[in-house]
Amino acid sequence: MTQARAITLNALSLYAVALVLAAAYAAQFILHELPCPLCLLQRILFAALAVGPILNIRFGPRPSHYAMSLLAAVAGAVASTRQVLLHILPGDAGYGSALLGYHYYTWALIGFITAIVLLAAILLFDRQFEEDRAVLPATGGAFAQTAVWLVIALTAANVVTTLLECGFGACADNPVVYELLKHAA
Numbered sequence: 001m002t003q004a005r006a007i008t009l010n011a012l013s014l015y016a017v018a019l020v021l022a023a024a025y026a027a028q029f030i031l032h033e034l035p036c037p038l039c040l041l042q043r044i045l046f047a048a049l050a051v052g053p054i055l056n057i058r059f060g061p062r063p064s065h066y067a068m069s070l071l072a073a074v075a076g077a078v079a080s081t082r083q084v085l086l087h088i089l090p091g092d093a094g095y096g097s098a099l100l101g102y103h104y105y106t107w108a109l110i111g112f113i114t115a116i117v118l119l120a121a122i123l124l125f126d127r128q129f130e131e132d133r134a135v136l137p138a139t140g141g142a143f144a145q146t147a148v149w150l151v152i153a154l155t156a157a158n159v160v161t162t163l164l165e166c167g168f169g170a171c172a173d174n175p176v177v178y179e180l181l182k183h184a185a
Contacts, residue, residue, distance in 0.1 A: 001122075001125035001127055001128045002127060002128065003060060003061060003127075003128050003129075003130070003131075005128070006056065006061040006122070006125070006128035007056065007057055007060075007061070007140050007141075007144055008143070008144070009122065010052075010053035010056040010057050010061070010144070011053070011057060011140065011141075011143050011144035011147040011148075012147075013050075013053045013118075014050055014053050014054065014057075014144075014147035014148060014150070014151050015147050015150070017046055017047070017049055017050045017053075017151055018147065018150045018151050018154055020046050020108075020111060021043065021046060021047065021151070021154040021155070021158065022154065023104075024039075024043055024104070025154070025157070025161075027096065027097070027104060028161070031097060033096045033097060034165055034175040034176065034177075034178075035165070035175070036083075036095055036096075036171070036173065036174065036175065037170075037171040037173065038079060038080075038082065038083045038086075038105065039083075039095075039096075039104065039105065040158075040162055040165075040166075040171060041079050042076055042079050042080055042083075042105065042108045043158050044158070045072050045073075045075050045076035045079060045112070046076065046108075046111070047151065047154075047155040047158065048068075048069075048072035048075075048076075049069050049072040049073055049076065049112075049115055050069075050151045050155075051065075051068050051069065051072065052065040052066050052067070052068045052069030052070075052072075052119075053065075053069065053147075054148050054151070054152075055068070057140035057144045057145075057147075057148055058140070058148075060131070061128040061129055062129065063123060063129065066119055066122065066123055069115070069119055070116065070119045070120070073112045073113075073115040073116045073119060074112075074116065076108065076111075076112035076115075077109060077112040077113055077116065079108075080105050080106070080108040080109035080112060081109055083095070083105040083108075084105055084106055084109055087103070087105075095174075163180065164178045164179070164180045164181055165178050165179060165180075166179055167179035167180050
């Protein structure tokens with residue numbers, strides 16, 4: 001795999017992360033389901049998963065960049081597994097609504113495991129780490145730059161909505177209102 005193809009794949013992975021974050025926002029704002037603390041942690045870990053691709057687009061593919069994403073994916077798998085295990089007992093309705101029969105935290109687990117497998121697979125292609133003078137890692141093209149800024153914007157929005165939901169204290173286990181907006185009204 002050439003460096004140019006690796007950068008394109010990294011941009012595609014950023015669009016996938018953006019899709020996950022946008023879907024989480026759809027559940028939050030369209031279905032009016034405030035995320036629980038573990039859900040918020042999973043969102044942040046999806047955003048952390050994007051750090052490696054962003055660095056690969058900016059500086060060129062490096063194993064250390066993939067390693068950062070791999071660590072985020074493992075941490076995300078742990079957090080989502082924890083939430084799955086919290087709701088695994090028979091009769092437990094789970095937290096939030098389900099999509100195609102699975103709750104969002106189950107989809108998050110599937111997403112993080114998929115990321116782990118894909119990151120391990122992409123690390124098998126050594127040629128992407130060779131310097132390619134034809135590719136300017138600092139740009140990555142408009143397709144890649146749009147992906148970078150989309151993930152950054154969604155992550156920043158997540159920080160703002162989390163602050164509105166939780167205020168400056170610990171988040172409620174089962175949030176029903178935006179804490180900062182409750183006090184403002």
